[in-house]
Amino acid sequence: MKKFNYRVVVFILAFAFGVIFSLPSLLQSDWGKKITLGLDLQGGLHMVLGVKSEVAIESRTKSIATTVKYLLDDQEIIYDNLAITPNGVTLELLDSDDVTKFKAIVQKELAGTTLAQNGMVFTIAMTPEEIERTKQNAVSQAVETIRSRLDLFGLAEPTVAKQGEDKILVEIPGIKTPADEQRIRELIAKTAHLQMMAVDEDRAARVSVISEEEAAQYGDVILGDVKTTEKYLLKEIPVLDGSMLTDASVGYSQSNQPVINFVLNGEGAKIFGDFSGKSVGKRMAIVLDNKVYSAPVINERIGGGKGQISGNFTQQEAHDIAIALRSGALLAPVYIMEKRSVGPSLGADSIEASAKALILGFVVVMIFMVIYYGIAGVIANVALVVNLLLIIAAMALFGATLTLPGMAGIVLTVGMAVDANVIISERIREFLREGKSVTKAIEDGYDNAFSSIFDANITTLVAAIALYVYGTGPIKGFALTISIGILASMLTAILGTHGIYHALSHKIKKENLTFWFGSKE
Amino acid sequence: MEFFRRTAPVGFMAQAKRWGLISLILVISSWVLVFTKGFNYGIDFAGGTLIQVKYDKPAPIDDIRKILQTQKAYEGAQVTHFGSEDEIVIRTKSSTGSVSNDISDEVRKLLAPTGNLEVRRVDMVGPKIGDELKTKGTMALLLAIAGILAYVSFRFEWRFALSSVLALIHDMSIALGAIVLFGIEVNLDILAAILTLLGYSINDTIIIFDRIRESIRTSKASEIAELIDESVTKTLSRTTLTSLTTFLVVLALYLFGGEIIKGFSFTLLVGLIVGTYSSIFIASPILMWLKFSVLDFRKKEAEKLKREKEKERMRSMYEQGTL
Numbered sequence: 078m079k080k081f082n083y084r085v086v087v088f089i090l091a092f093a094f095g096v097i098f099s100l101p102s103l104l105q106s107d108w109g110k111k112i113t114l115g116l117d118l119q120g121g122l123h124m125v126l127g128v129k130s131e132v133a134i135e136s137r138t139k140s141i142a143t144t145v146k147y148l149l150d151d152q153e154i155i156y157d158n159l160a161i162t163p164n165g166v167t168l169e170l171l172d173s174d175d176v177t178k179f180k181a182i183v184q185k186e187l188a189g190t191t192l193a194q195n196g197m198v199f200t201i202a203m204t205p206e207e208i209e210r211t212k213q214n215a216v217s218q219a220v221e222t223i224r225s226r227l228d229l230f231g232l233a234e235p236t237v238a239k240q241g242e243d244k245i246l247v248e249i250p251g252i253k254t255p256a257d258e259q260r261i262r263e264l265i266a267k268t269a270h271l272q273m274m275a276v277d278e279d280r281a282a283r284v285s286v287i288s289e290e291e292a293a294q295y296g297d298v299i300l301g302d303v304k305t306t307e308k309y310l311l312k313e314i315p316v317l318d319g320s321m322l323t324d325a326s327v328g329y330s331q332s333n334q335p336v337i338n339f340v341l342n343g344e345g346a347k348i349f350g351d352f353s354g355k356s357v358g359k360r361m362a363i364v365l366d367n368k369v370y371s372a373p374v375i376n377e378r379i380g381g382g383k384g385q386i387s388g389n390f391t392q393q394e395a396h397d398i399a400i401a402l403r404s405g406a407l408l409a410p411v412y413i414m415e416k417r418s419v420g421p422s423l424g425a426d427s428i429e430a431s432a433k434a435l436i437l438g439f440v441v442v443m444i445f446m447v448i449y450y451g452i453a454g455v456i457a458n459v460a461l462v463v464n465l466l467l468i469i470a471a472m473a474l475f476g477a478t479l480t481l482p483g484m485a486g487i488v489l490t491v492g493m494a495v496d497a498n499v500i501i502s503e504r505i506r507e508f509l510r511e512g513k514s515v516t517k518a519i520e521d522g523y524d525n526a527f528s529s530i531f532d533a534n535i536t537t538l539v540a541a542i543a544l545y546v547y548g549t550g551p552i553k554g555f556a557l558t559i560s561i562g563i564l565a566s567m568l569t570a571i572l573g574t575h576g577i578y579h580a581l582s583h584k585i586k587k588e589n590l591t592f593w594f595g596s597k598e
Numbered sequence: 599m600e601f602f603r604r605t606a607p608v609g610f611m612a613q614a615k616r617w618g619l620i621s622l623i624l625v626i627s628s629w630v631l632v633f634t635k636g637f638n639y640g641i642d643f644a645g646g647t648l649i650q651v652k653y654d655k656p657a658p659i660d661d662i663r664k665i666l667q668t669q670k671a672y673e674g675a676q677v678t679h680f681g682s683e684d685e686i687v688i689r690t691k692s693s694t695g696s697v698s699n700d701i702s703d704e705v706r707k708l709l710a711p712t713g714n715l716e717v718r719r720v721d722m723v724g725p726k727i728g729d730e731l732k733t734k735g736t737m738a739l740l741l742a743i744a745g746i747l748a749y750v751s752f753r754f755e756w757r758f759a760l761s762s763v764l765a766l767i768h769d770m771s772i773a774l775g776a777i778v779l780f781g782i783e784v785n786l787d788i789l790a791a792i793l794t795l796l797g798y799s800i801n802d803t804i805i806i807f808d809r810i811r812e813s814i815r816t817s818k819a820s821e822i823a824e825l826i827d828e829s830v831t832k833t834l835s836r837t838t839l840t841s842l843t844t845f846l847v848v849l850a851l852y853l854f855g856g857e858i859i860k861g862f863s864f865t866l867l868v869g870l871i872v873g874t875y876s877s878i879f880i881a882s883p884i885l886m887w888l889k890f891s892v893l894d895f896r897k898k899e900a901e902k903l904k905r906e907k908e909k910e911r912m913r914s915m916y917e918q919g920t921l
Binding site: 124125126127255259262263265266267411412413414415416417418419420422423426427430431433434435437438439441442445446448449450481482485488489491492493495496499500503506507525528529532533534535536537538539540541542543544546547548552555556559595596 | 854
């Protein structure tokens with residue numbers, strides 16, 4: 078009775094699996110799971126961004142000051158010297174009867190702060206937990222914001238993810254030109270920090286002679302106009318900021334210039350209305366990312382919470398700014414820690430070059446195997462092809478990314494898979510030379526070769542895993558292909574070829590060993 | 599077809615001292631090179647910016663240099679051809695943190711008058727990331743070596759593990775020496791190549807060690823040198839064949855795989871040669887020099903076998919209900 082040849086069955090299954098799941102990738106069809114090409118092969122932008130979270134702390138402090146100012150004005154508590162210091166927000170109450178009321182307000186409205194008193198001077202500071210939370214928040218908010226900006230921009234499948242504690246990974250495939258890339262980067266980097274600031278009308282006339290230090294003494298800042306060299310003296314603590322914005326869109330002014338219309342939420346609308354009502358005849362500056370876009374004179378109370386930013390925009394600028402405003406401001410600005418960008422033509426060249434090397438290496442090795450080992454070489458080659466299909470199939474199924482080093486990894490795996498068959502064939506030849514029967518030589522050959530192939534492959538796998546754990550980007554892809562390749566080669570080169578020999582062993586005669594194994598004896 | 603037909607063992611071990619000396623000289627000079635000349639760190643580890651530009655005609659490299667020299671920010675920038683006459687890369691030590699307007703944008707504007715060009719690749723690595731990548735790379739290397747040491751100790755014996763790791767360090771040192779000697783730019787891909795070499799070199803060594811282990815069990819000889827000669831000779835065909843096929847594949851990669859992976863494939867080519875050499879001439883003698891005793895190993899193996907048999911006997915007794 079012939080024993081059931083399970084090895085051949087497994088091998089055929091592996092072959093079928095390999096063919097079915099590698100076809101979508103090989104044919105580049107629309108159906109099925111395909112290997113994703115890495116950015117280095119298809120072209121695209123890879124960036125690791127750092128977050129300047131200290132800026133988030135600063136602006137949080139500023140917003141505490143804004144809230145305090147609004148609340149105290151609202152409750153008619155009189156105060157003086159409201160200022161932002163390195164320790165927090167300080168102010169001096171003028172009426173000691175207000176202290177209790179003031180303390181109650183701070184406790185109720187300003188969570189995460191501590192209040193220190195020194196006479197009538199109070200300091201509101203953020204707690205360490207609040208500082209940590211604000212930093213964390215700045216990072217995750219930046220991730221969200223950048224993601225939504227890229228989505229609104231209409232880019233295909235961008236990746237935006239937090240990396241480590243305070244870094245952001247941004248990957249955008251398929252960018253066509255460097256100019257496009259720069260536009261996208263500008264969009265990402267835009268802090269989109271919108272502020273309405275009151276012009277300090279008392280001192281505005283002296284703006285050209287006043288120094289920044291002097292301005293700071295009055296609680297003012299000097300900001301420049303976005304297009305001209307004009308300067309404005311503005312109250313440092315803004316009336317309101319972009320966090321109260323609900324929508325922004327591109328519109329057109331009467332002179333048909335692109336402008337950005339924005340809508341404030343209820344709270345913002347109320348603050349805006351109150352302020353404009355009190356400040357008729359004065360100017361209010363619309364400030365975006367610390368540049369003054371306009372500073373119109375308030376003619377009447379502005380209700381409804383609607384506003385407009387004008388500033389000689391091009392259509393494209395207005396479009397990008399509106400997206401940035403709509404997706405919210407970045408609590409903290411981001412900066413580039415690492416950037417890798419590959420143009421689509423270079424990616425295509427890399428694919429072509431490495432595919433050429435892969436095919437050439439493959440063919441040379443296959444020819445060599447047949448010349449050296451005869452039919453044994455053909456069997457090894459069959460295993461090699463199935464191995465390659467399996468790698469592609471497994472990568473497609475796992476949704477793995479194929480990178481340029483990954484291509485090199487496949488080339489190397491070809492070498493490894495051949496190695497297993499070289500070891501086995503050498504062993505079989507050895508046993509044949511010792512005079513064993515064909516069947517016995519094959520069985521013993523596999524038995525003896527197995528432990529060396531296994532140990533050797535596992536040690537290589539150990540190195541590949543180390544690479545995977547500590548590697549980044551393309552290198553990870555390389556480690557992954559090698560690992561998959563090693564595992565696949567154990568299946569095809571050991572199990573698969575063994576099954577084939579098993580099926581053929583009764584046909585192999587001692588007389589034509591040269592034909593079968595490439596050597597006599 | 600057959601390359602190696604000899605069955606009589608080659609006297610490798612008799613010559614071991616000579617090879618050991620050659621290797622020692624090679625390793626020491628490699629380290630001298632590494633410590634005196636030092637690595638040519640690429641931007642992955644040193645930080646900086648690399649810009650690859652392709653022209654539709656031979657690149658006007660002198661004009662480009664002139665233009666960049668006028669800018670203070672590009673002091674010390676290197677401009678070299680890359681692969682073909684039409685392509686160049688610019689390397690600078692500086693990198694910008696600005697997301698919206700980085701060095702590549704500036705270079706694009708600066709070079710606009712030099713002709714029709716296409717910026718094909720920009721790699722920019724800030725100093726912080728460079729340090730991080732260095733740490734990670736070193737960690738990967740140490741982890742890989744530790745893992746290999748542990749696995750080989752587990753499967754063989756500590757002397758085998760130590761010999762294979764020493765051979766590994768030998769291969770790595772010489773490969774690093776070659777990298778320094780030929781001024782190969784060291785980036786992440788070179789690290790990957792070195793780690794692949796680790797895998798390859800250990801692979802080769804293990805195949806021979808496996809054979810030695812087997813010979814200890816089957817052969818009558820009790821002299822380690824004799825056993826090693828026998829095993830190395832028997833695996834010689836495999837060692838050279840595999841190295842040859844792999845060499846062919848990597849050579850194809852080196853010649854046709856494109857400029858970007860040239861450094862990677864070069865490192866592998868050097869490593870393959872050194873790795874094959876060390877598996878045959880270095881790893882096994884170290885085993886001998888570590889005073890590996892065949893008799894002790896046999897004794898241990900026999901004990902192991904005895905324990906297993908004992909266990910089996912107990913189990914069968916247990917199953918029969920006699921215990």
